[in-house]
Amino acid sequence: MSDVITLKNLQKSYGQVKALKNISFSVKTGEIFGLLGPNGAGKTTTIRCLTTLAQPDSGEILVGGVSAITQPKQVRQKLGYVAQEVAIDKVLTGRELLNLQASLYHLPLSLAKKRIDQLLNLLGLQEYSDRQTGTYSGGIRKRLDLAAGLLHQPQVLVLDEPSVGLDIESRTIVWDFLRQLKLAGTTVLITSHYLEEIDALADRLAIIDQGEVIAEGSPSSLKDRLGGDRITLKIREFANFEEAQKAKEKLSSLSFVEKIIINQTQGNSLNLIVTPKSNPISKIEQTLIENDLPMFSISQSRPSLDDVYLAATGKTLIDAEIEASNNRDLKAEKKQAMK
């Protein structure tokens, strides 16, 4: 299938901060593509460049073969955009907002009315359509925003963190809707810092970390590429590093162990990669006992997207998330978003 979006060597700095160091990925026509990464990784900046809200310092952005940098207006016509923070005018009713949106995309009056009625119906919004949007719950707002983004039948719908702030029921509705959208032939690009969301929805994904793409592919191919099963071992609930180091040395000698990473932010737990189908748990237990080491918990799993992330960055997504939120300058981010 052909690529509907191509990003090549995108770079962008805000003052001294390099928000995007080198972003390249492509989205194929008709797929759901996920952009995964912790907060502050550069997802939103990438999306702002793609939707022509921001100008990259260098690099190339093509949407349906048209450059977003030199022909932004044509690209705007091809994209639908659902921002992270639902921006609605609280004084307008849902229908009034959609009418405004339809005019901003120059839909003829009769077509606008038809599309608005269809989408309100499809998204179960009829009973809300004549109430002011200030009275809406988060889930209803998100649905209204989806309707707004789809009025002009864009080739690609871009959603920035579609399930942030949504309750589980609303999230399910949004997910189901995005799947329907894909079946109907619309390409969907979502960003998320939720692994489950990308795992559940995306046909392919790119993992972004600190302004760089560190992996790209389908969830299963990325997991398969990692090979073996995962074992998470905690010798104590909070072990000290020396003890974990000792356990690592002893366990490394086992034939089926391919690799061990000590995860310092998770109480020095050990992440082991083992040859599939090697039945390792009892042998690990035995090795620990022989060396006078305790065992608090052990679990085995197939590789997850988190493991993909861990393998590429040396930390789990949750840790990166916590680290990022500690380093965040909310004031500076607000400023960027407003520009």
Add this chain to the structure above:
Amino acid sequence: MTQSISPNQFTEILSPNLDTQIEVKNSIFRDFLQETLALTKRLFIQLKRRPSSLIAGVIQPFMWLILFGALFFNAPENLFENNITYGQFLAPGIIIFTAFSGALNAGLPIMFDREFGFLNRLLVAPLASRFSIVAASTIYIITLSFIQTAVIIIASAFIGAGLPHLLGLGAIALIVFLIVLGVTGLSLGFAFALPGHIELLAVIFVINLPLLFASTALAPLSFMAGWLQIIASLNPLTYAIEPIRYIYQNSDWSFASVVMNTPWGNFNFVTVLCLLLAFDVVILLSIKPLLSRRFA
């Protein structure tokens, strides 16, 4: 969600439109008109549901008229100009100052749209031109200004300022339009350029009253210190106030009448209109890069 929709309908409603000729089919002018009207409609819906700004906007010039009128109530009859009271002198100044203040605040809703993220909705849309945002704000402010002007003219008539003829009223409307267009453009320029509403409010605060006092709204040029005369003669507000004042005081005015005396010459009505128009053109041209820039 809804059960009554068949899979075929899903596909029909949600499938992309791959017709790349859309833009070619529509004319730029019609697109501009459509988006301007839609944006204007939004502003009026807001006004209808939150009318307090209009109510305050009508009360305020009343208070100016009454308070400033009372301030100089006992001034000698011929102090200002021949045979007129201060109330008569004041009305044109209040008309323009009110229109000016309203227009100067035009950027605030845009700034709040920026801060709440609503402006992004406009910026990711394929607008024919972002001047539709300026146009919508101008239409909105003009309408408010006309309502305010009408109220001031009627109130002034009651306190003895007289009532211009129909042509005079038309000329006043034209002048109000020209000053509002320029100042609205200026305010929107600030709304796009400044970092937040605090800064915008600060700029509005610094500009608003000083421009009032550095104009001929409250006192004629001849009362002022020499340096202030020069500033007042550069102030666009003066160029809007003086012709209206002339219309008020001379029912036999014409477009060739000399309506303004400045340190650098006397201007007739047409010249003053052209200068106001030039002011608008300069403002609109200078905010063009701000509108088309892709933010950071």
